[in-house]
Each structure stands twice: as C-alpha cells, then as structure tokens.
Amino acid sequence: MVGIVVVSHSGKIAEGICELAAQMAAPGQKLIAAGGMTDGDTGTDAYKIQAAIKAANSGDGVLVMVDLGSAVLSTELAVDMLDDELKGQVVIADAPILEGTVAAAVEASIGQSLVSVVATAEGARELRKR
C-alpha cells in the first residue's frame, strides 16, 4: 500500500489533513503528518519529513503532499538524504494539499500503485467545489 506523508508549515494543518483523509481511507492506510518544527513553531524540518517518509514506506512507495514552496525545498532535501532505493519510490505531488491528500488516500487504500495515487492527487486540482 502506498504511504502518504503530509508536509505543512503548521502541525495543526498536517495532523488535521491526515485525520480528515483517514476517515475516507481504509483502516491500514499510512498517513503520516510532518508539520511544523520540533519546537512546535511554524516551519518545515527536512529531518522530520525524512523520518515521516521512512515511516510511511511499506515497500510500495510514498506520496508526499506539501503546502507552500518552502515545504517543497525541505521535502526535496529530505528525499535527497534518503538511501537510493527509497529515493526512487518517493514522489512529491504537484497538487493542492488537502484536496489531493483526501483523494489520494482513497486511491492508496484500495491498493493502487504509486503512479496512480500520484495521478489521483494531481487530478484533485481539477475537482470542482461548486
């Protein structure tokens, strides 16, 4: 099952999104929040993200959802620090963080491949709200 990591500058946001997506996903779905700094301040921490990616991985790859630009920088750094095998199995989605995570969690929890989970996350950009 593809694991999902949610990277936000805010711990509350990352946790909240994981909780929301978990309600739509199958029970075993890995949804790991990597939000805020270790001291609780706003920001992103590449080591925290790296640990979350490792925790989310169960062999089928990891989708990482990010909020703002600097979360991408920290996530790319986190990915660079992974060992080569896992590195090739991690994708940072170019997708809205909340909408993409919810859609991707549904897809991942029914056992879809990383490619298809990423496509679903990125497809969430096109979901219409009204």
Next chain:
Amino acid sequence: MVGIVVVSHSGKIAEGICELAAQMAAPGQKLIAAGGMTDGDTGTDAYKIQAAIKAANSGDGVLVMVDLGSAVLSTELAVDMLDDELKGQVVIADAPILEGTVAAAVEASIGQSLVSVVATAEGARELRKR
C-alpha cells in the same frame, strides 16, 4: 478590506490555515476560521459559518474558502440564511482551500476588491509546487 472565512470539517485545519495566511497578510486582515462542529467533532455547521461570515464582513465583502463538498452545502445554506444585502457580497471560491486562502489573504490585505480577491483564490489552482 475583504474578509476571509475558512470552512473546514476540521477545527484544526481551519485554524491552522488562518494562522498560516495571517503570517503573509497585513495585520488588520480578517481571517475567520469556521471549522468542525460546536462540540469539536468533525463536520461543518451552517450556523457557525453564518456567524463567521458576519464577523469577517466589514463592508467590502467576504470570500469563503471550503474544503470538501459537504462544506459547500453548509456554506450555501449559511449564505441563504444571511440578509439580502450581505448575501450579495459573499462568494464561495472554487479553489484549493490552503493555497487559495494564502494567496487571497495577501491580495485582500492590500485592499483589493472582492472580485479580484476571488480571482486570486481561484488562480491558486494553477500555482505549481515543483
């Protein structure tokens, strides 16, 4: 100044997004969280949203950002319950909630019109993350 309401099923998410956006906005910017139910459970509450819209309004209109489909239903109901004058000044954005709120907060806090704040929120759909 256009006010902004953030409607999420999760209180944590709505608050976190308001905090994140406030960091990018001018100090006076109204960013009102309407997340979760009164008892703290997950969900949306049209009366809470209605109160948030009233609190966000200072005469220049209100942008409402929503997370998932059922938040739209509650928000539309909340708007229907407003008096006619305010009703015409409220727009629910068809935009990703986090990305749209951050972009819109910057725009609103420099005094742009409701039309332009809505366009900025909806334009956030096109922001690329990588």
Next chain:
Amino acid sequence: MANAIAAIEALADVIIANKEKLTELDAAIGDADHGINMTRGFEAVRSKLAAVEQLKDIGSVLKLVGMTLISTVGGASGPLYGTAFIRAAAVAQGKTVIDIDMAAQMFEAAIGGIKDRGKAVRGEKTMLDALEPAYEAFTQEMVKGESLTGCLTLATAAAASGVEYTKTIIATKGRASYLGERSIGHQDPGATSSYLILATLTAFAIEQEV
C-alpha cells in the same frame, strides 16, 4: 402538536437504533459517519424538543427539527435533511393536522429542498434515489384515491426498491464519488436513512389510524 412531536421521537428512535448500520454503509463508500451524524442530530432534536416551551403548530416542530439538524449533523446530510425539514415546515405553518394533500405538498417541498441544496438528480446514488420514487408512488396512489396510510405504505415500498437500486449505480455526488466505479455494489447510506425515515412515518401514521 403532541402527534408531530411523537412522530419525531419515533424517527429519533429508529435513527439511533440504526446508528451502526448507517455508519457501516458509510464506511464502505464514504467516511464512516452517517449513523454517527444522524444520531448526533436526532439526539440534539430530542433534547431541543424536551426543552422547548410550547410549539404552536406542526410548522414550528419541523422548523426546530430542521434547524437543529443543520447545526448538529455535521455531514452533507445535515444541510440536506435540515433544508428538507425547513421546507416541509413552511407548508405546515399554522397547521395542527396533516391531511393527504398537505402530506404530498410537504413531501414535495422536502425533496425540492434536498435538490436545491445538493444539486443532485436521481441516479447519482443519493437519498434522492429513495425519495423521488417514493414521492412518485405516493402521488400515483393519491390520484387513485388511496388513503394517506395507503399512499405512505406504497411510498415506503418504492423507497426500499430505490435503496436496492443504489447498489447498482455509480456515485457521482458526495464523498462516495471519490470511489467512482468502485462505489457499485454498495448501498447508499443516505438513501437508507431516507427509507428509514419514510418507513417510520408510515408506521406512525398507521398507528394513529387505529
């Protein structure tokens, strides 16, 4: 108003008794909360009804129900059922008894509320797939001269078929739409609660007749 309140109490009983069932249905194609949502809503309705002084007509009872569901259900079903009850309340304003014509009008208004609010049509795997065939059955029998309870009984049967039908279709509205084709084979929780509401009101009306 005693009757209207007793009918709502009966609804609350049935919804609460089906909390697990509705939640399980929602677990398969949604976020596993429909029974929890509806129970929270009807428990709140029950305490509101207990606390309120005097309700002067059926409209007031239904309005209180609708407003309470709106603020306590939390899911899509909150604004949908909330709007349905409030629209039905408008028809029942000033009324203290319900005849068959008024029942039909209330039913129509309620469905109209759900459609205005949710912008769904029949066939999208929602509560409308129980309610619309039920309403059609109701009016069909009504023009044939059936009694209120007769019409309700047939409406409930049609709702039950509608619930079965939801198993065969793809969800295109609400959370179940995330599943696309994979929603086929699963029964819609909202259609199920709509059926339960209708079945309960039917049973209540039959009891009143006796």
Next chain:
Amino acid sequence: MANAIAAIEALADVIIANKEKLTELDAAIGDADHGINMTRGFEAVRSKLAAVEQLKDIGSVLKLVGMTLISTVGGASGPLYGTAFIRAAAVAQGKTVIDIDMAAQMFEAAIGGIKDRGKAVRGEKTMLDALEPAYEAFTQEMVKGESLTGCLTLATAAAASGVEYTKTIIATKGRASYLGERSIGHQDPGATSSYLILATLTAFAIEQEV
C-alpha cells in the same frame, strides 16, 4: 578548528543582532520570520557547537552547521543555507586551514547548493542576487592575484550592491512572489542575510590576518 568555530560564532552574533531587521524586511514581502528563523537556527548551531566533543576538520564544523540549520530554521532559508553549508563542508573535508583557492571552491559549492535546492537564478530577488555577484567579484580579484581578504572585501561590496539591486526587481521565487510587482521597492531579506554572512566572514578573515 578553533578558527572555524570562532567564525561561526561571529556569524551567530551578527545574525542574532540583526534578528529584528531581517524580520522587518520579511514582514514587507513575506511572512515576517526570516530573522526569527535565522536566529533560531544559529542559536541551535551555537548550542550544538558547545555540546559537541571534538570536530576533526573544517568540513565537520560546516556539516554540523548545515545539518543544524536544516532542522531548526524552518523557512525556505533553512534548506537553502543548510545545503550551502553542507556543500562547502564537502570541499573542506579533512582540511584545517582555508587558502584562497579552497575559499573560492567552497563559495562556488555553497552557491551551487542554493541553486540546486531553490532552482532560482539571479534576478529573482533572492539570496542569489547578493551571492552570485559576490562570487564573481571574488574570482575576478583572485585571478588578478588579490589576497583572500582582498577578494573577500570586494565580494562583500558586490553583495551590498546586490542587496540594493533587489529593491528594484520583482520577486519570482519564494513567498515574496505572491506580491508580484508589488514586491518592487523592497529589499530581499535573504539577500540581506547573505550579505551579512559574507561581511562577517570578511571581517573575521581580516582580523585573523592581523
């Protein structure tokens, strides 16, 4: 390693002394935290350096700095400066003194790290608008046979002009890009901290020479 550590201590002093200034610059075009971020980072660096046993070479000092900034700065500047220090550390691995050639290589590696990480180019209103002209000035003087401190002095002057230049351009990377044209007229906080770092290292090198 005493020298390298002393240089880092000097950086920490200057960053902390400019906490408000950097934060104010970021308030105008970002999220008002660059000084806070950098201060949190360099305070952590300071305690790490105080706690660590023995650092065998300059590479180890710089690696520790980079890793600490990555985990404590929080903003975009964290991975950017973190990567810069770690890339410079790779050049300085096994080294206990820095000559002019090595300084140039470290400088180049650091900028390369920032570019790889941030995918920005000069003219986008970032730290690169201070660092790239500074590096050019450095190498230009180096080929003319200038001393390390001479090269650093001219590099710092170029960085200062680069900071001024950021006032005239539109931000197209980082948070300031949300402001588009309205970012014109404001000085980039990251370019400013880059200038401060360079100026401090220059002053430190001059002191060492005396």
